[in-house]
Amino acid sequence: MEGVGILTIIGIVVTASIRSATPLIFASLGGNFSERSGVFNIGLEGIMTVGAFSAVFFSYKTGSPWAGLLGAMVVGGLFGLLLAFMSIYFKANQVIVGTAINILAASLTTFLLVEIWGRPGQTDNVEYFKAVGPFNLFTYLAFVMVIVSYYVMYKTPFGLRVRAVGEHPRAADTLGVNVYVIRYICVMISGVLAGIGGASLSIGSMSLFKEGMIAGKGFIALAALIFGKWNPIGAALACLFFGFAVALETVATNLPVPREFLYALPYIMTMFAVSGFVGRAVGPAAGGIPYEKGEK
Amino acid sequence: MESGINEFKEGLLNTLKEIAYPLVAILISVIAGGILVYSFGSDPIIAYTAMIKGSLGDWNKTGETLVTVTPLILTGLSIAFAFKCNLFNIGVEGQFIIGSITAVWAGWAFAGLPAILHLPLTLLAGTVAGGIWASVIGWLKAKVGSHEVINGIMMNYIAMYTSNFLVRTVLNVPGKAYSIEIADTAKLWRFSQAFEQFNHSRLHIGIILSLIVALIAYYILNKTVRGYEIRAVGFNPHAAEYGGISVRKNIILAMIVSGLFAGLAGSIMATGVQYRVNNLFGFTGYGLDGIAVSLVGNNHPIGIILSAFLFGVLQKGGPLMQIQGIPKEVVGIIQGIIILFVAANFVKVVMENIKLNKDLKRTAVKEEVE
Numbered sequence: 274m275e276g277v278g279i280l281t282i283i284g285i286v287v288t289a290s291i292r293s294a295t296p297l298i299f300a301s302l303g304g305n306f307s308e309r310s311g312v313f314n315i316g317l318e319g320i321m322t323v324g325a326f327s328a329v330f331f332s333y334k335t336g337s338p339w340a341g342l343l344g345a346m347v348v349g350g351l352f353g354l355l356l357a358f359m360s361i362y363f364k365a366n367q368v369i370v371g372t373a374i375n376i377l378a379a380s381l382t383t384f385l386l387v388e389i390w391g392r393p394g395q396t397d398n399v400e401y402f403k404a405v406g407p408f409n410l411f412t413y414l415a416f417v418m419v420i421v422s423y424y425v426m427y428k429t430p431f432g433l434r435v436r437a438v439g440e441h442p443r444a445a446d447t448l449g450v451n452v453y454v455i456r457y458i459c460v461m462i463s464g465v466l467a468g469i470g471g472a473s474l475s476i477g478s479m480s481l482f483k484e485g486m487i488a489g490k491g492f493i494a495l496a497a498l499i500f501g502k503w504n505p506i507g508a509a510l511a512c513l514f515f516g517f518a519v520a521l522e523t524v525a526t527n528l529p530v531p532r533e534f535l536y537a538l539p540y541i542m543t544m545f546a547v548s549g550f551v552g553r554a555v556g557p558a559a560g561g562i563p564y565e566k567g568e569k
Numbered sequence: 570m571e572s573g574i575n576e577f578k579e580g581l582l583n584t585l586k587e588i589a590y591p592l593v594a595i596l597i598s599v600i601a602g603g604i605l606v607y608s609f610g611s612d613p614i615i616a617y618t619a620m621i622k623g624s625l626g627d628w629n630k631t632g633e634t635l636v637t638v639t640p641l642i643l644t645g646l647s648i649a650f651a652f653k654c655n656l657f658n659i660g661v662e663g664q665f666i667i668g669s670i671t672a673v674w675a676g677w678a679f680a681g682l683p684a685i686l687h688l689p690l691t692l693l694a695g696t697v698a699g700g701i702w703a704s705v706i707g708w709l710k711a712k713v714g715s716h717e718v719i720n721g722i723m724m725n726y727i728a729m730y731t732s733n734f735l736v737r738t739v740l741n742v743p744g745k746a747y748s749i750e751i752a753d754t755a756k757l758w759r760f761s762q763a764f765e766q767f768n769h770s771r772l773h774i775g776i777i778l779s780l781i782v783a784l785i786a787y788y789i790l791n792k793t794v795r796g797y798e799i800r801a802v803g804f805n806p807h808a809a810e811y812g813g814i815s816v817r818k819n820i821i822l823a824m825i826v827s828g829l830f831a832g833l834a835g836s837i838m839a840t841g842v843q844y845r846v847n848n849l850f851g852f853t854g855y856g857l858d859g860i861a862v863s864l865v866g867n868n869h870p871i872g873i874i875l876s877a878f879l880f881g882v883l884q885k886g887g888p889l890m891q892i893q894g895i896p897k898e899v900v901g902i903i904q905g906i907i908i909l910f911v912a913a914n915f916v917k918v919v920m921e922n923i924k925l926n927k928d929l930k931r932t933a934v935k936e937e938v939e
Contacts, residue, residue: 315659315718359909359912359913363914363915363918365909365912365914366657369860369908369912370909370912372659372860372908373861373905373906373908373909375857376857376861376901376905376908377901377902377905377906377909379901380898380899380904381898381901381902381905383898383901384896384898384899384901384902387898388609388896393896485850485851488851489726489851492726495722496722499719531734531737533733533734533737534734536726536730537726537730537731540723540724540726540727541723541727543719544709544719544720544723544724544727547715547716547719548709548713548720549713549715561718
């Protein structure tokens with residue numbers, strides 16, 4: 274018993290950590306694009322919800338999980354566009370718009386669930402991405418996206434512009450960078466990625482959409498982004514660590530700490546990080562501030 | 570004299586505009602909700618009639634609506650108070666949860682005290698706990714400059730898990746997913762004890778309490794030096810600092826007061842409605858709805874009372890719509906759209922753009938003529 278124990282348990286914990294980190298990685302990469310360009314995206318949670326729902330809806334209608342994935346990306350992108358339009362054109366408070374998106378997403382998906390499947394709770398089972406090896410498609414894609422995001426953000430002219438716009442929009446504008454266009458693109462990318470994150474739950478880990486299935490994962494992704502210091506690789510590592518906290522709870526029955534403490538751990542650590550107690554995490558300087566052309 | 574009248578007229582016009590903008594936004598949202606209902610084959614008139622009947626149809630239904638309105642007024646005030654200091658207290662949800670659980674603890678731990686002591690003590694305990702929980706956010710903002718929105722969101726979750734931990738351990742009813750019940754001496758007086766019209770409603774004295782608190786909030790903000798300082802810091806921290814007002818002190822103070830309101834909201838829900846706390850799987854929503862309430866109420870106490878009432882009607886009207894075969898989630902959708910429109914200052918921006926376009930055209934025409 275003890276002989277097989279330790280290695281098997283480690284194996285289970287590691288795979289479980291990576292599985293629970295998958296949706297978080299997509300959403301926090303999305304958050305990274307948006308926040309790096311200077312737009313707070315509190316709506317990640319809601320966009321993941323509509324992504325998860327759309328994935329199931331399109332897979333149900335076509336019988337193909339690929340169509341589900343595409344649907345989740347498009348709908349996620351549209352919700353990103355909504356956030357961008359409200360915070361760039363109307364200069365609305367980004368935190369409030371994000372909150373509205375979260376409220377809207379929860380109600381809209383439940384409303385459509387009842388109207389389409391005729392009952393509250395959950396949808397029928399649909400075609401989904403089955404596991405290839407230890408993980409499903411989404412997990413592999415997540416790690417690819419981490420590399421791609423890092424490359425785009427730090428090795429391409431576009432990435433440089435994004436960071437400039439988030440740090441000092443006026444200077445970027447003076448150099449001929451279109452602040453508004455960059456922000457629109459980034460917030461939409463963030464919607465697409467959060468949409469995939471939602472899909473990775475509904476047509477990856479599961480094969481259906483359940484009310485409340487996102488359950489705060491959008492906010493954990495946000496926490497991971499901050500804990501990872503607004504950097505794609507840091508964010509992904511933070512997601513893995515937060516996934517580990519969840520995995521630990523599922524395998525260990527006799528923990529020395531209450532399970533609620535493990536649940537709360539990501540949030541506590543993020544507060545420490547953002548307050549500078551464990552290596553200061555400082556966000557983009559122009560984060561959350563609407564940009565006004567020609568203003569001094 | 571003449572200028573005085575003009576000033577008055579202008580002030581009146583501005584006030585009217587301030588009221589008209591959110592009203593038009595609400596109207597547009599209600600129409601949008603109607604279109605959604607209609608597009609899924611239901612009658613919007615039936616839906617909205619059911620909503621009004623379900624929330625204000627008789628004394629009991631009105632009573633239940635007011636039960637919802639009570640915490641919304643307080644969480645709305647909480648958000649508004651912090652907002653006056655240019656702080657976004659998104660942590661109001663966590664402060665509400667901590668207020669609730671602390672009130673339940675006090676309502677149970679001090680059983681045996683006479684009601685005249687026990688009830689105020691219970692409310693006070695929950696209120697102060699909310700203030701302390703919020704003070705952490707304020708302190709971090711003032712001392713190390715970490716963003717209150719990030720810390721607020723994090724502390725909401727920490728509050729939820731803290732509450733769940735207490736419900737599972739110290740305050741547990743064995744085998745149940747809810748806490749012990751508070752003693753009778755810690756319960757708020759209910760209207761059903763004196764008026765039989767409210768026999769089937771849980772309407773309690775908390776609604777009066779929340780109206781009084783709204784007045785107090787107005788007084789503190791607008792009639793005291795402290796309130797002036799808080800508003801000054803919110804308006805322009807650099808100018809305030811230059812004028813000898815401590816920015817840090819006022820940031821912490823504004824967060825604490827905001828947390829007190831949220832904690833009171835939680836205590837009132839515990840002592841007036843539920844008498845216990847359930848194991849939470851997600852947020853109660855009173856805190857987040859407070860954001861919508863203060864936004865639509867334009868951060869003004871009277872506006873907040875009215876918009877809390879509006880959101881109460883929306884929420885309590887849902888179940889009867891459900892019975893009519895229309896998913897009650899329509900309510901959440903309308904609520905979301907209202908927030909979007911009001912936050913975007915939609916009506917104002919669109920009207921200004923129309924005016925700007927007209928002006929541009931006029932100048933263009935003039936130039937052509939010349």
